[in-house]
Amino acid sequence: MEPEDYFMAAAVLSARRSRDPSTQVGACIVNQDKKVVGVGYNKMPNGCEDHMPWSRSKVCHAELNAILNKNSADLKGCSIYVTLFPCNECAKLIIQAGMKEVIYLSDKYNTSPETQAAKLMFKQAKIPFRKFLPKETEVVLQLQSV
């Protein structure tokens, strides 16, 4: 499997863990040695999921969780693979973490103020973003041994 397909597949698989009834988002952070250093998905804060109804305003975004789940000292020069274009709040985190590029699958909220603001900040911070173009369009996982 091509490395980039693997990294986006990791983001897609991570998104499968989200309990968001409407949009499941995954993120996978990769360092300059092409090693995965953090993955995450959108979820309610730890310990809150069973006590509060799902709320968009309280959810921790996939990018935030991937950053907080990092297994390296810092994320400078890393790439982030996301299944949905980052919002303005996540864009700030990505910029401040020193990441070097954003690769996204969906841009379904392209016209929203949050996405427009995120794009403006990435441009000003000179962080390129590009739509993911897969080599393989489908990954089949067999989890049962035969």
Ligand SMILES: Nc1ccn([C@H]2C[C@H](O)[C@@H](COP(=O)(O)O)O2)c(=O)n1
């Ligand atoms: N870059 C993003 C954008 C959104 N999310 C999360 C936040 C919500 O859980 C969901 C969006 O819900 P919708 O407005 O489609 O009902 O996705 C994220 O984690 N990262």
Ligand SMILES: [Zn+2]
């Ligand atoms: Zn966000």
